[in-house]
Amino acid sequence: MKEVLKELERRHAAARIGGGEKRIEQQHAKGKLTARERLEVFLDEGSFEEFGMFVEHRSSGFGMEKTKISGDGVVTGWGTVNGRTVFVFAKDFTVFGGSLSEAHAEKIMKIQDMALRNRSPIIGFYDAGGARIQEGVAALGGYAEIFQRNVLASGVIPQISVIMGPCAGGDVYSPAMTDFIFMVRDRSYMFVTGPDVVKTVTNETVTAEELGGARVHTTKSSIADGAYDNDVEALLQMRRLIDFLPASNTSEIPQIESHAPVEDMDRSLDRLVPPNANQPYDIKEAILKTTDEGDFFEIQESFAKNIVTGFGRVEGRSVGFVANQPMVLAGVLDSDASRKAARFVRFCDCFNIPLVTFVDVPGFLPGTGQEYGGLIKHGAKLLFAYAEATTPKITVITRKAFGGAYDVMASKHLRGDVNYAWPTAQIAVMGAKGAVEIIFRKDINDAEKIAAHTRDYESRFLSPFAAAERGYVDEVIMPRSTRRRIARALQMLRNKDLHNPWKKHDNIPL
Ligand code: HXC
Numbered sequence: 001m002k003e004v005l006k007e008l009e010r011r012h013a014a015a016r017i018g019g020g021e022k023r024i025e026q027q028h029a030k031g032k033l034t035a036r037e038r039l040e041v042f043l044d045e046g047s048f049e050e051f052g053m054f055v056e057h058r059s060s061g062f063g064m065e066k067t068k069i070s071g072d073g074v075v076t077g078w079g080t081v082n083g084r085t086v087f088v089f090a091k092d093f094t095v096f097g098g099s100l101s102e103a104h105a106e107k108i109m110k111i112q113d114m115a116l117r118n119r120s121p122i123i124g125f126y127d128a129g130g131a132r133i134q135e136g137v138a139a140l141g142g143y144a145e146i147f148q149r150n151v152l153a154s155g156v157i158p159q160i161s162v163i164m165g166p167c168a169g170g171d172v173y174s175p176a177m178t179d180f181i182f183m184v185r186d187r188s189y190m191f192v193t194g195p196d197v198v199k200t201v202t203n204e205t206v207t208a209e210e211l212g213g214a215r216v217h218t219t220k221s222s223i224a225d226g227a228y229d230n231d232v233e234a235l236l237q238m239r240r241l242i243d244f245l246p247a248s249n250t251s252e253i254p255q256i257e258s259h260a261p262v263e264d265m266d267r268s269l270d271r272l273v274p275p276n277a278n279q280p281y282d283i284k285e286a287i288l289k290t291t292d293e294g295d296f297f298e299i300q301e302s303f304a305k306n307i308v309t310g311f312g313r314v315e316g317r318s319v320g321f322v323a324n325q326p327m328v329l330a331g332v333l334d335s336d337a338s339r340k341a342a343r344f345v346r347f348c349d350c351f352n353i354p355l356v357t358f359v360d361v362p363g364f365l366p367g368t369g370q371e372y373g374g375l376i377k378h379g380a381k382l383l384f385a386y387a388e389a390t391t392p393k394i395t396v397i398t399r400k401a402f403g404g405a406y407d408v409m410a411s412k413h414l415r416g417d418v419n420y421a422w423p424t425a426q427i428a429v430m431g432a433k434g435a436v437e438i439i440f441r442k443d444i445n446d447a448e449k450i451a452a453h454t455r456d457y458e459s460r461f462l463s464p465f466a467a468a469e470r471g472y473v474d475e476v477i478m479p480r481s482t483r484r485r486i487a488r489a490l491q492m493l494r495n496k497d498l499h500n501p502w503k504k505h506d507n508i509p510l
Contacts, residue, residue, distance in 0.1 A: 044081060432461075
């Protein structure tokens with residue numbers, strides 16, 4: 001019996017060391033943790049239950065039959081984050097460069113199936129060289145099986161991908177179908193084909209960082225939702241993100257203890273909107289003064305900064321915030337901002353996370369650049385996302401709500417549940433100057449008349465009261481009371497019951 005126990009210990013030790021001490025040292029020398037070290041940081045201490053530790057590949061040829069390593073390049077299992085169950089897989093770069101074999105794929109599939117069946121989030125940590133080249137079609141089939149599971153789990157359980165090293169070829173498409181992708185700066189990159197192939201096919205000379213580093217994917221392509229300076233920071237931030245997310249689309253929103261009473265009024269909000277309508281201000285101040293303890297987890301912070309998206313809490317419960325940002329392009333809606341916000345709105349709706357929308361938008365961005373780039377379709381994505389969303393929707397118009405952008409930003413007409421406006425709100429088809437120049441074109445050379453028309457237009461439309469008179473705005477509120485009003489609205493909406501007509505699925509303009 002003793003010998004059997006010893007054999008188990010020996011096997012455990014061999015599996016834990018993965019590709020060996022030398023490769024672990026190389027991993028550390030690159031500033032990266034190993035797969036097991038990453039799981040140790042990410043999960044609650046001692047909570048990891050590993051599955052498939054002894055799985056080995058089954059391939060032969062190219063000398064593979066002589067090189068079998070327990071675990072086969074991926075560490076899989078489940079554990080807890082602040083006591084809540086999560087399923088995990090972490091690619092082990094020290095074993096065949098973390099490349100995916102048939103057996104390696106089966107380990108991930110097993111975890112995907114368990115996460116879905118047990119309705120808990122799944123998080124994948126990537127550091128790998130794509131399909132195991134020696135395995136050919138068996139590896140390709142393995143990828144497709146994983147992709148299929150990503151799609152079936154989409155909208156049922158949260159799926160998160162963290163890119164912590166190379167991520168190429170087949171490895172990029174599974175993350176691309178998950179809800180969020182995060183990267184580590186300077187040591188992770190994602191691309192379909194690497195710099196060598198790019199050089200051969202297009203004759204472009206480009207480094208891995210230039211082609212698919214964190215900077216590119218957080219600022220240009222918008223593939224990644226955020227980036228961190230090192231492994232530990234990324235892992236700790238993922239723990240923070242998990243705390244905001246329900247376990248599944250039928251689970252309750254997590255409730256975290258809050259020590260910030262919603263009755264406390266922040267009078268500085270009364271002065272947030274400057275007297276000059278063209279002067280910018282930081283809408284994040286309104287978000288931070290609405291959330292518990294000013295805690296806000298921003299999504300896509302470095303992309304399309306003219307719209308802000310992210311998670312916060314009110315009275316301990318998660319809320320998704322969407323806000324036009326007057327500091328960037330006056331908060332205008334362009335294609336990138338529309339796509340960014342649409343995806344966030346849909347995520348929140350999938351998991352019944354209430355949406356709070358702060359509106360200060362001068363309209364959609366005009367111009368050939370935008371129109372040729374498909375602004376109509378991209379803008380429609382955000383419109384579609386808000387209109388189909390059945391999760392509680394609370395809107396606060398702080399200043400401008402002009403034109404189509406008024407409609408889009410969770411207006412009453414798109415089934416907004418509670419629509420508030422600050423007294424500084426201006427709700428109109430367009431700003432006064434543009435409006436007067438169109439409807440009083442004949443007076444364009446008479447400065448006095450134009451000034452009188454402008455005053456008339458401003459007093460009629462550039463206030464929240466025309467909209468409030470029609471009931472499009474439920475109440476004009478004091479800015480200082482925003483957090484309390486939102487908290488009360490969220491309480492009232494806890495049992496909201498709204499369903500869209502049955503359909504196989506909708507056809508959002510992609
Ligand atoms: C088998 C692989 C491998 C792979 C790396 N290794 N990638 N083994 N299949 N795909 C092995 C290496 O042979 C090496 O083994 C060890 O992992 C470490 O790799 P290095 O090259 O020494 O590391 P580094 O210099 O850091 O470079 C990492 C890398 C590079 C950039 C990821 O290894 C690389 O370019 N790999 C191939 C990437 C690729 O083209 N993959 C296939 C994509 S096609 P030893 O024993 O020497 O230490 C694909 C199609 C799927 O994925 C499509 C589905 C939709």
